[in-house]
Amino acid sequence: MNIQKNHVVTLHYKLTEDTAEGEFIEETYGDDPLEFIFGVGMMLPSFEEHLEDKLAGDSFAFTLEPEDAYGLYEDQAVVEIPIGSFADETGNIDRSKLIPGSPLEMNDHEGRVYHGVVQEAKIEAIVVDFNHPMSGRTLHFKGEILAVRDATPSELDHGHVHHGGHDHH
Numbered sequence: 560m561n562i563q564k565n566h567v568v569t570l571h572y573k574l575t576e577d578t579a580e581g582e583f584i585e586e587t588y589g590d591d592p593l594e595f596i597f598g599v600g601m602m603l604p605s606f607e608e609h610l611e612d613k614l615a616g617d618s619f620a621f622t623l624e625p626e627d628a629y630g631l632y633e634d635q636a637v638v639e640i641p642i643g644s645f646a647d648e649t650g651n652i653d654r655s656k657l658i659p660g661s662p663l664e665m666n667d668h669e670g671r672v673y674h675g676v677v678q679e680a681k682i683e684a685i686v687v688d689f690n691h692p693m694s695g696r697t698l699h700f701k702g703e704i705l706a707v708r709d710a711t712p713s714e715l716d717h718g719h720v721h722h723g724g725h726d727h728h
């Protein structure tokens with residue numbers, strides 16, 4: 560079966576920066592393979608483009624420029640947030656959660672959630688980088704297709720892959 564829209568794809572991949580010999584980013588080898596429904600917006604469109612029509616047993620290797628992956632690194636996405644914004648209801652500020660490298664979740668007035676990482680902790684403000692961790696990086700994927708099958712109606716309905724005993728309330 561070829562990889563097409565609404566098929567469940569199982570694959571292993573290794574992700575490195577720029578080329579197969581580049582800096583290691585992550586891999587599924589030695590762990591559970593990646594499983595996803597093809598063509599329904601679960602994965603980057605540019606990622607899927609390189610896998611369309613492949614069969615179980617096929618291997619792949621391709622490179623995505625930042626523009627086709629997680630975007631360019633934007634300096635404007637690094638912002639200083641006044642320290643007062645981190646106070647809890649009692650006015651307490653837990654600085655142990657605001658050390659460089661700590662992940663942060665911030666809400667705007669409309670309730671949208673933004674994920675960032677603390678870049679610098681100043682006395683009066685915290686510098687937070689809201690760029691996607693993969694932004695600005697050229698991604699090289701190398702791997703192999705393990706299985707391709709039709710998604711079941713309930714998988715398409717739920718928008719995720721079900722494993723044997725997966726049960727829903």
Ligand SMILES: [Zn+2]
Nearest residue numbers: 717719721727
């Ligand atoms: Zn489900």
